[in-house]
Every structure is written in C-alpha cells, then in structure tokens.
Amino acid sequence: MTPMLKHFRYLSTSGIPRPFRSIPGPLSLPLIGTLYKYFPVIGNYKFSKLHINGMKKYKQFGPVVKEEIVPGVNIVWLFDPKDIENMFRCEGKYPKRRSHLALEKYRLDRPNVYNTGGLLPTNGPEWWRLRKIFQKGLSSPLAVQQFIPGTDDIVTEFIERLSLIEGQNAIDFLPEISRLFLEMMCLSVFDIRMDSFSDNELYKNSRSTRLLKSALTTNSCILKLDNGPQLWRYFETPLYRKMKKAQKYMEEVAIDLLSLKMSIFKDRDENSSKSLLDVYFSYPELDFKDIIGITCDFLLAGMDTTSYTTSFLLYHLAINPRAQENLHKESVRLLPEWNSPVTKEVLAEAQYAKACLKESHRLRPISVGVGRVLDQTAVFSGYEVPEQTVIVTQNQVSCRLEQYFPRPNDFVPERWLKDTPLYRQGHPFLLLPFGHGARSCIARRLADQNMLILLIKLSRNYKIEWKGGRIDTKSLLINKPDGPILLKFERYQC
Incomplete structure (x- = not known):
C-alpha cells in the first residue's frame, strides 16, 4: 500500500x-x-x-x-x-508540540546547566531519548505503588493538621493543598521531606513558599509568551524576565536537592525503596544536566496540576452533598479507623472515589486540551490540513456538550460506574486529562494515586462544606481556580 x-x-x-x-x-x-x-x-x-x-x-x-x-x-x-x-x-514517531517556547529558550541559553530544553518543549529524537529513560520509573502501576506508604504518611499528618482549622469558615484551602502536593512530589522524586508545613516554611521568603510562587509565575507566563508576538526572542521583555527569574530560583532549588540526594545515594541501602532520582542516577545514558532538566520539569508540572485538580474536586464534592455522602460511605468501608492506611488493595476497591476524580477531570480538566x-x-x-500545522484539541469544551454527556454541566460520578443506570460508554478520546500516547503526562499514574489517597482519607474523616461563590477555570498554561477555595471542615463522629 x-x-x-x-x-x-x-x-x-x-x-x-x-x-x-x-x-x-x-x-x-x-x-x-x-x-x-x-x-x-x-x-x-x-x-x-x-x-x-x-x-x-x-x-x-x-x-x-x-x-x-x-x-x-x-x-x-x-x-x-x-x-x-x-x-x-x-x-508520527516523535509527537511534536509547539509549547513552552520561552522556557526552551531560557534553558538552551544556559548550556552550562542544561543539555536540552527538557521534556516539556523538546521535540524529535532528543525528546525520545529523554522520554524513554525518564518514563521507566513511572511506567506501570507497580512502579508507582512503592510510593503509597510514604504518601499515606504525609496525608495522615495532613489530616491531623486539619484539626487546627476544623470548623472555621472561609479558609482558602488552595495554599494548604499546594504545600501538601509539594511535599508528596519531593518525597517521590527526591525521597526528601521539605517540611512545608513547619513554622519556618510558612513565611513568604521560605524555600517552599518561593518555590510554589515560582511555579505559579512560570505557568502564568508561558501561555502569553507562546501566543504573543514573541519579541522575547530578540530582547528580554518584562514578561520573559519575570519567567526567567522564577525559573532561576526553581533551578537553584533543584540543584541543591540533587546535590543532597547524590550524597545520600552513595550510601543508600540497595534493599531500600527507591525514589525516582535513585532510578535515574543508575542510568549511564543520563548525565547531571539531563537530570537537572527533568527535576525542574517535575517541580514545574508536578505541583500546580495536582493542587488545582484537587481543589476543583473538593469544590464539586462540597456543592454535591449526595455524591460526598456516597464517597464517605465507601471510604469508611475501606478504612475502618480514621488513621487506617491506604494500601494498594484499598485503591483497587475505591471505585466511587475513582469515579469522582474522573468526573472532576471531565468538568475541570488540567488543561483545555492537547496540542500537536x-x-x-x-x-x-x-x-x-497540511503537515506542520499546529493542532489543539478542545476536550474541555467537548466534555460539556449534550451530545456526548447527558446533563453535561452536572457532577455525576455514577456516569462512570458500569453497574449504575447512568453509565454510558463514551468516545475514548473525549476525556484525556493527561493527554494520550507517547507524549502523555509522564507522571499521570502517580498524580492520580496521590489525589486518590488524599480523597479517600479526607472524605473518611471530614465533611466538606463550600463557603464561596461559583468557581470556574482560569487558563494559565494549566487550568487554575479563578477564585479562592473557601472550604469548611467538620469531623465525622465515627
């Protein structure tokens, strides 16, 4: 043919x-x-x-x-x-994107620090060289299950911390969620605790606070830098300078954490659990500059995506008491005690929790769609359409169309459960919160696992009430809530 x-x-x-x-x-x-x-x-x-x-x-x-x-x-x-x-x-063989262009320029202008623009902007064979190595530590459910115990410990500490704000009205929960996922991500990537909730780290000039702000700044700048007139290619525009400053700080933190991890790696017990960096350090094909790039990518993409997605999920549960009650019943069945650990067996049985997460992905996905x-x-x-044309899918819009989802604007987790009358098998390319194929999100399994552990333990112990107005998405590079996440928590008496 x-x-x-x-x-x-x-x-x-x-x-x-x-x-x-x-x-x-x-x-x-x-x-x-x-x-x-x-x-x-x-x-x-x-x-x-x-x-x-x-x-x-x-x-x-x-x-x-x-x-x-x-x-x-x-x-x-x-x-x-x-x-x-x-x-x-x-x-094609090497899926190509036109994205993170200014970030690519920043990194390529610093060959003493980076070999490439990193996984996010790089295309072609060089992208595949990085991807096929970096995805190994996250390529299967079994690979990410090793992080369950550590994540469960962090979430249990977080649940205990909620007693400090329990019963208070109008608490913006997004900063708390952001610190939580920063802690989870650094444990998985570096096997290092950031102590993000300690008193010293809550100040505006602390490492964790500045790191979270730098990720937000970068993600806020990239879309405008990609789609504007791109004068930053010729001189440093104010927006490019703002992104550059944020990236410089993330880079400094990444190098510090990498150096600390390398000193620990030399003395690591071979039988101990491995962080992602333990896996990457063992590959001779990678050098230190390659690992700096992927570490910065994790810091940039791994915090805000899960924080914002979780915020939307809690918002939908708070304004849908029936769904929240169904989730609570499932969580109590899976976790008999308030501090019972979430295990891989618990996650396998948490069907309603998975349906809630999937329904939130449909209504408020990580981004508007996928670019190629x-x-x-x-x-x-x-x-x-000729080759080399930029294509962007509009999954967020399509998932709100009546012809694909009955009651498209309603939060209905049951539509994803096969044993319910509301279940309807839709087109497999409608809901793609992490993309699809070779260029899908490298940490999608880990992200879902972390969010599910939090969701199960939180719904097991607390009733959530919404105290704010209507929340919509604000398009940065990724979708961010366009208002504060005003929640109230009341502990269940069970």
Whole structure:
C-alpha cells in the first residue's frame, strides 16, 4: 500500500477534502492576526478563559476552527472526538508540540546547566531519548505503588493538621493543598521531606513558599509568551524576565536537592525503596544536566496540576452533598479507623472515589486540551490540513456538550460506574486529562494515586462544606481556580 493510500484509508472515507483555506474561523488581520480578538474592551476572547473562547468558536464556526493568533502561525482547534483521535494517529514517531517556547529558550541559553530544553518543549529524537529513560520509573502501576506508604504518611499528618482549622469558615484551602502536593512530589522524586508545613516554611521568603510562587509565575507566563508576538526572542521583555527569574530560583532549588540526594545515594541501602532520582542516577545514558532538566520539569508540572485538580474536586464534592455522602460511605468501608492506611488493595476497591476524580477531570480538566504539530497531512471533518500545522484539541469544551454527556454541566460520578443506570460508554478520546500516547503526562499514574489517597482519607474523616461563590477555570498554561477555595471542615463522629 502506498503512503498516500494508507494515509487516506483512515483519514478520509468519502469525497474530496475541502481545502485548508476554507476552514472557518475568526478573521485574521495583517500584522496582528487575531490578537485584536483578545484585547481588553474591544475583544470577545480572553487568554484567561480558553474554554469559554472555545465554546464561542464551536457555536459560531463548528467542529473545526482555524485561527491565526500569531501572524503566520495557524492553529486549528478540534472539537469532535473522531477528529481528536485522527490527530493522535497523525502525530508520527516523535509527537511534536509547539509549547513552552520561552522556557526552551531560557534553558538552551544556559548550556552550562542544561543539555536540552527538557521534556516539556523538546521535540524529535532528543525528546525520545529523554522520554524513554525518564518514563521507566513511572511506567506501570507497580512502579508507582512503592510510593503509597510514604504518601499515606504525609496525608495522615495532613489530616491531623486539619484539626487546627476544623470548623472555621472561609479558609482558602488552595495554599494548604499546594504545600501538601509539594511535599508528596519531593518525597517521590527526591525521597526528601521539605517540611512545608513547619513554622519556618510558612513565611513568604521560605524555600517552599518561593518555590510554589515560582511555579505559579512560570505557568502564568508561558501561555502569553507562546501566543504573543514573541519579541522575547530578540530582547528580554518584562514578561520573559519575570519567567526567567522564577525559573532561576526553581533551578537553584533543584540543584541543591540533587546535590543532597547524590550524597545520600552513595550510601543508600540497595534493599531500600527507591525514589525516582535513585532510578535515574543508575542510568549511564543520563548525565547531571539531563537530570537537572527533568527535576525542574517535575517541580514545574508536578505541583500546580495536582493542587488545582484537587481543589476543583473538593469544590464539586462540597456543592454535591449526595455524591460526598456516597464517597464517605465507601471510604469508611475501606478504612475502618480514621488513621487506617491506604494500601494498594484499598485503591483497587475505591471505585466511587475513582469515579469522582474522573468526573472532576471531565468538568475541570488540567488543561483545555492537547496540542500537536501534524507530522503529515490530515483530514478533519472533511477539511484537509497540511503537515506542520499546529493542532489543539478542545476536550474541555467537548466534555460539556449534550451530545456526548447527558446533563453535561452536572457532577455525576455514577456516569462512570458500569453497574449504575447512568453509565454510558463514551468516545475514548473525549476525556484525556493527561493527554494520550507517547507524549502523555509522564507522571499521570502517580498524580492520580496521590489525589486518590488524599480523597479517600479526607472524605473518611471530614465533611466538606463550600463557603464561596461559583468557581470556574482560569487558563494559565494549566487550568487554575479563578477564585479562592473557601472550604469548611467538620469531623465525622465515627
């Protein structure tokens, strides 16, 4: 079969594809593209509300939309899950993204510290060299299960800490969650405790506080740096300088932690549990600069994603008492005592907890969708799109459409449980909170495991009430709550 026949065998089954230029979308103007649509006052789109932009585009233009935000760079937005599936079939041997461009420049400008731009922005064979090694420590459920006991200990300490704020109204819980996941991540990656909740670490100039702020700053800058005019390529713009300062601090912390870990690694007992760095240090293919890059990637991507996702999950449970009560009953059954440990057997049986997490992923995913650069010409909903075009899926919008999910705006965990009447098997490419395929999130299993352990232990011991207004997503590079996570906790008497 020739490459052309093979190509159209799975991408186009009838008729002649319509040309790329005919794909509908917002009007692009000379020199500024569609940036004017994002200007305050006159524009009807916002970079901070990509999901709302997406819904507007879908309703106006249909399931395939072409946009030229940056002049000369076309982006095609996909809403139909069949098109999203086709996109992944066309990503090639080395799935390519156009993302984290300014971060890549920062790292490549520092060859004394980094070999590459890291896993997030790097493409091609060099990306695969890193990926195939770094994913080994996280490639299977068995690989991440070794972290369950340590995570359970941290969460148990956190549950005890809640007694300090128990019964108080209007406590913004997001900073607490962020510190918790920083602690979990550093234990898994470095086998080091950050003591994020100690009195010294709660100050604004402490290491953990500055580290969390640096991750937030970087994630807040990247989307605008990627999609703006990219003047930072020629001189340091204020936004690029802000990102650079944040990255410099994360880099310093990473190097300090790596140096500490290396000194411990030399004397490590071979029979002891291994952190991710223990695994990476054992590979001769990696040098210290490679490991600095992946460590910074973990610090950047591993804290805010889980913190924000957990915040949305607790928000949905707090405003849906029936779902929260069902979760509590399951947690009590799995954990007879308040401090009973979560084990791999408990996680295997926690079906309702998994359904709650999955439903929260549907409503408030980690990001609006997945980006790729086409490896070959493809056809989406009858339109031909040339290779090297930037494609971004709109899963967050699609998961809110009635044709795919009945009652799409309601939090209904039962829709994911096969033994309930609400269960409905949807298209497998609708819900992709961690991406798909070779370029999916490297730590997705660990992230879900950590969130589930917290969810089970928290729902076992505390009733959660919501004390704030309606929460929506704010688009940074990832989705962040657009308001404080105002929760009240009341301990169950059992």
